[in-house]
Every structure is written in C-alpha cells, then in structure tokens.
Amino acid sequence: MTVLLFLIPVALFLGGLGLVGxxxxxxxxxxxxxxxxxxxxxxxxxxxxxxGKKA
Structure with missing residues (x-):
C-alpha cells in the first residue's frame, strides 16, 4: 500500500509532462x-x- 504513495505522484508527473509536451x-x-x-x-x-537545370 505504501508503494501507491510513490506511484501515484510519479504517474501524475508523467501525465503532466506528456500534457505539457x-x-x-x-x-x-x-x-x-x-x-x-x-x-x-x-x-x-x-x-x-x-x-537542363534542376527544378
């Protein structure tokens, strides 16, 4: 469950980075x-x- 505290901000950051791009x-x-x-x-x-010249 503590992994979600890491994965959710990372996913939001990557989604925001994609949106900015x-x-x-x-x-x-x-x-x-x-x-x-x-x-x-x-x-x-x-x-x-x-x-005889290139177009």
Whole structure:
C-alpha cells in the first residue's frame, strides 16, 4: 500500500509532462500541415527543366 504513495505522484508527473509536451507541439505548429509531408515524398527533386537545370 505504501508503494501507491510513490506511484501515484510519479504517474501524475508523467501525465503532466506528456500534457505539457502535447501543448508545446500545438503551440509550435507541429500539426498545421498534415498533408504536406505526404505530398513532399511524392515530389521528384531529380527532374530537370527544359534548360537542363534542376527544378
């Protein structure tokens, strides 16, 4: 039973740490562009223009 006196504060601390990390990621814009990465992986950077230069 005394283990709960240790585990409950640790669990609350870790939960709060996860909440702070999630709120930080929202504030820093991590979820603003959800489709950008899926389109960037399909973009072919090796294609060349008509001038022979990379696009």
């Amino acid at each position: 999630f709120l930080w990621s929202l504030k820093s814009g991590q979820y603003d562009d959800l489709e950008g990465a899926s389109w960037r992986i399909l973009d072919d950077d090796d294609l060349e223009d008509d001038d």
